[in-house]
Amino acid sequence: MQDLIDLNADLGEGFSRWTLTDDEALLSVVTSANVACGFHAGDPSVMRRVCDLAAARGVRIGAQVSYRDLAGFGRRAMDVPADELAAEVAYQIGALRVFAEAAGAEVAYVKPHGALYNRTVHDAEQAGAVVAGVRLAGGSLPMLGLPGSRLLAAAADAGLTPVPEAFADRAYTPRGTLVPRSEPDAVVCDEDAVVRRSVAFAVERAVDTVDGTRVTVAARSLCLHGDTPGAARLAVRVRHALEEAGVKVGAFA
Template identity: 60%
Template structure:
């Protein structure tokens, strides 16, 4: 068995620093790098892609709504054509730095409110897919299992991969519990590692209401902006490897 371990990185901006990217890049196998719309400035993008490439970590475009003030976590009613152009703009910006470091973009993963919106929002899901296909029709996308985004991407011929979240609570329907609700973010490294092991083995996990649900995944996400991100990522990687599961980029499968 094998599974990828990804994290949202490159989210510092100017003098404002967020997360321990350098340490996380020594643990994870894929890096969802901010593209400047919800976080990240040119120097941060270049520095993050350079460190990822040096460590053999796959670089993905973490595209978002144009929402620096809200960190991309507020839904925005963007016209589909405009959203397509904005996603293309972000991919173009990040790909320059990725190419300078000898790798190029390996996949695309939407961020925050955009990620959650295109689980069900047909027009925005289509807009993001159209952007990725226009940028590179062979570029893989990473998203929530059962989402309209992955369905549209499959219809468009894009390679699709499923993601589970190590440090987020799930609803009985298999979607993420809103960050506005209590218990939506998990913090205990050992408990998170045990849950990730169950996901990697294809076993059910417990939703926020106590029911058992099956979450199928090719990649596990640890959010890089939490205070315990490094400890959680290390605990997950160590538990998986101790149980004989290979931790490697899903784009190398």
């Protein structure tokens, strides 16, 4: 059994008067907050508010960096030159750092979002650019990513701490990668199934794939998408189930 697992959620995914995630409710459950940094969602006011809330609750703040794609919520494939992408990643981290430090906290890790996350699973150049952006922003922040991804390999090579994560509400292929959102049943909507999968990730370090096979997923953090309908209620169920199974829930070391 795994001694400790982190619960992370994508937060601050609103813009101006438009809101998407129930940040306050989720921050009472999760241990790490992936805060949108303005490129796929979020704006200065949203970022400041989420950092204040996270700091007050002792939740670790992470920069969720993205391609510059506010209209497409960062989920559209884009080709960005490596130098430009590194600069944009550093820019996003720097913007969030201002609000985290103003709240008496810090940016503690980095996690790519959406299309950038999926691209860096296989694309060594884009993965390297994300890592270069983290280094450019200063420090050596841990990197969340898919186990076995080019991103985590590049992070380790650069001296950053790679943090493998699993997705409770996303379908997996037999290769241990996520089923693309463009395909049917890419998102697991059955709440009971999400809860069962969460416990399996933490206790068995495995998940059933779309073809019925079972693959190993050794994760230190478990992601709960904040934009899932009923996300806050589901997060409570997942945390309760983990604790009932004897799993300690806490931020990754």
